Amino acid sequence: MNFDLEKQNNKNDDDHENLDRWLISYSDFLTLLFTFFVALYALSVIDQHKAESFSESLKKVFKIIESPIKTELEKSDMAKELETSLKEFEGAVVKEEPRGIVIVLPDKLLFETGKTDLNPQSRTVLDKIINKLKGIKNKISIEGHTDNVPVKNETIKSNWELSTLRALSVLHYMLESGISPERLSATGYGEYRPITDNDTDEGKAKNRRVEIVVLR
Numbered sequence: 324m325n326f327d328l329e330k331q332n333n334k335n336d337d338d339h340e341n342l343d344r345w346l347i348s349y350s351d352f353l354t355l356l357f358t359f360f361v362a363l364y365a366l367s368v369i370d371q372h373k374a375e376s377f378s379e380s381l382k383k384v385f386k387i388i389e390s391p392i393k394t395e396l397e398k399s400d401m402a403k404e405l406e407t408s409l410k411e412f413e414g415a416v417v418k419e420e421p422r423g424i425v426i427v428l429p430d431k432l433l434f435e436t437g438k439t440d441l442n443p444q445s446r447t448v449l450d451k452i453i454n455k456l457k458g459i460k461n462k463i464s465i466e467g468h469t470d471n472v473p474v475k476n477e478t479i480k481s482n483w484e485l486s487t488l489r490a491l492s493v494l495h496y497m498l499e500s501g502i503s504p505e506r507l508s509a510t511g512y513g514e515y516r517p518i519t520d521n522d523t524d525e526g527k528a529k530n531r532r533v534e535i536v537v538l539r
Contacts, residue, residue: 470527487511
């Protein structure tokens with residue numbers, strides 16, 4: 324009899340303990356639910372100024388970088404302006420590449436055959452380009468290219484030299500026209516970066532060129 328009574332008492336204690344546990348869990352749930360609704364209410368009453376301040380704080384903490392879309396659009400506009408300025412010059416091409424805006428000028432627009440000094444027409448072409456480039460701060464790479472025909476000149480030993488000296492002639496003219504020297508660089512690639520094959524006269528003419536690259 325005593326055993327049954329003790330067993331009954333233990334059962335009552337277990338039931339009471341289970342009830343306490345359930346109440347505690349339910350209480351925790353209500354607390355979390357209340358906190359959630361308080362947070363929602365707080366967010367709903369934040370005014371525009373606070374929202375903007377919060378956004379700026381996040382940008383500073385996480386160093387969010389602004390989208391470069393505007394810059395890309397400006398560069399596209401620049402390419403269009405250059406293309407319009409150069410449309411009167413046969414063979415001049417303006418294109419956009421991942422590295423930047425590339426202005427392709429056939430050698431005949433700038434130089435006499437086998438020569439490295441700028442011809443009179445070249446200044447008209449280059450002035451149109453320079454007028455556009457003065458309005459921006461991008462660095463400018465000037466790259467000379469030739470076809471695969473060996474140079475026949477007592478003072479120039481190879482196509483490397485011919486392409487480099489031509490690029491330098493363009494660079495010096497840009498310097499004289501007011502382009503900052505910190506923005507400029509010149510390179511000669513000789514015959515080793517053709518844009519088409521050298522099997523035809525037309526192909527050779529396309530490969531003989533100077534490229535002015537407005538770097539991104």
